[in-house]
Amino acid sequence: MKELFAKRLKSARILAAISQDELVARIEGMVSKNAISKYERGEMMPNGKVLIVLAKALGVKPDYFFREFNVEIEQIEFRKKSKLGVKRVNAIREKVVDIVERYLELEQFLSIKSEFRNPIAHLVIKNQDDIENAVNLLLKKWKLGLNALPNVIELLEDKEIKVIEIDAPEAFDGFSGWADRKFPVIVLNQNFSIERKRLTALHELGHLLLNFSDQLEHKEVERKCFQFAAAMLIPEETFKIELGGKRTHISLPELVSIKETYGISIQAIMARAKDLGVISEHLFINFRKWISRNKTEAGLGSYIGKENSNRFKQLLYRAASEEVISLSKAANLSNQKLAAFRKEFVAI
Structure with a gap:
């Protein structure tokens, strides 16, 4: 009992993104920092009154401290900006673990057995062509066709992937990992635009599915995951039908139309055009300079659809x-x- 409480108390404190000193302040010194340390090391237990105060201070129910069901999330691919900070990163991880625990417990009550299979695990990813081949095979195996994906999150959930949306700072992009080594998990920032959610979800899917060559560095793996996400949203064959094989100029109304149809940002469309050789590096650089004044693409159309985890x-x-x-x-x-x-x- 002490060991379980110790682990849960520390988890709840990390989830609240506070130190032991800050917890003592929240409970107005009802117990000392030394006592909190002993609780977290499993050396002693609080009485009922202290337990209730700790739960209130940490924003959890008292029974949280004694919930035996537990999972581990491993092989985490965490994308964030450096300003997010270690405390916030750890808090997000603990929050996700808590949600996944409850998710899997609910499935157990309903006798649901999730069995995830990766249909492209045998492909080794080294370059852009490998990405295109992987996407085409995945679309075929999942029977998705080459049209726009109406709801990415719903698709992933249908494929036995746990998609979790959390209220997080703008500095947090998302992450993916494996719960108990067999349940794939994708975490998204619920405050993102719908186009960014779709791209991020599929980027994280890339981390879960793609078997990257050991020769690729981390930065290149991230780039390949973005290429995978864009290719899922608008496959090469479809892309070239929309924009043609080679372009020296592209009009803004064309880009807005594709954005609204396929749910992919204008910036991702242009990056894909460059990757597929539809536009030159020079044209792409000029576009990047132009869009730098409007990174959020305000007033440049939006995808009419829903992307929520239900x-x-x-x-x-x-x-x-x-x-x-x-x-x-x-x-x-x-x-x-x-x-x-x-x-x-x-x-x-």
């Missing part, structure tokens, strides 16, 4: 309506108060 909630409502779990347990799994869950849940 599978966890759908499974939760199913489990509650079928009385596989109680409303109280459903609220606990969704990290809500019972009254709030009752308000949004209506069984027919």
Whole structure:
């Protein structure tokens, strides 16, 4: 019991992105930093009163400290800007672990056995041609065709990938990894534009699926994942139908139209055009200079569609309506108060 509590307390503190000193301040010195350290080392346990105060200070329910179900997320590919900071990075990781734990626990209640298979694992990625071949094979294996992907997140969830959206600072892009070495996980910043979400989700899919040559450095692997994401959104054959084989100039209305149809940013379209040899390096550099004044592409069209992760909630409502779990347990799994869950849940 002490070991479980110790691990959970430290996890909750990291999730809150605070130090032991800051936790002591939040609980107004009810116990000392030395006591907190002993709790986290599993050397002693708090009494009931302290436990409740700790839970409130850390924003978790008291039973969080004794929840035995646990997962490990490994092989993490974490993309962030340096200004995010170590505390925020660790907090995001702990938040994702907590969500994945509840996700997998819910699937266990519903007797859902996720079995993910990578249909392109045998391909070794060295260059741009390898990326195009991998995308074409994946589209064929997943029976997606060459048209625009209407909902990337829904597609990934249908393929047994856990997609999690979190409220994070702009400095956080996303990450991917494996829970318990067999459940693929993709994490997205819910505050991004829809085009950025789609590209980021598929970039992280690249990290999960692509078997990169050992000769590629990390920076080149990242670049190949972006190329993979853009190719998934608009495959080479489709791209050249839209823009032609060679261009010396491209009009802005053309780019906006493709953006609105395929859900890919104008910047990613132009990068893809350069990678496929449709435009010259010189034209691409001139475009980069022009777009640098409007990186968010404000006023340059937007994809009309939805990109939200809904599978966890759908499974939760199913489990509650079928009385596989109680409303109280459903609220606990969704990290809500019972009254709030009752308000949004209506069984027919």
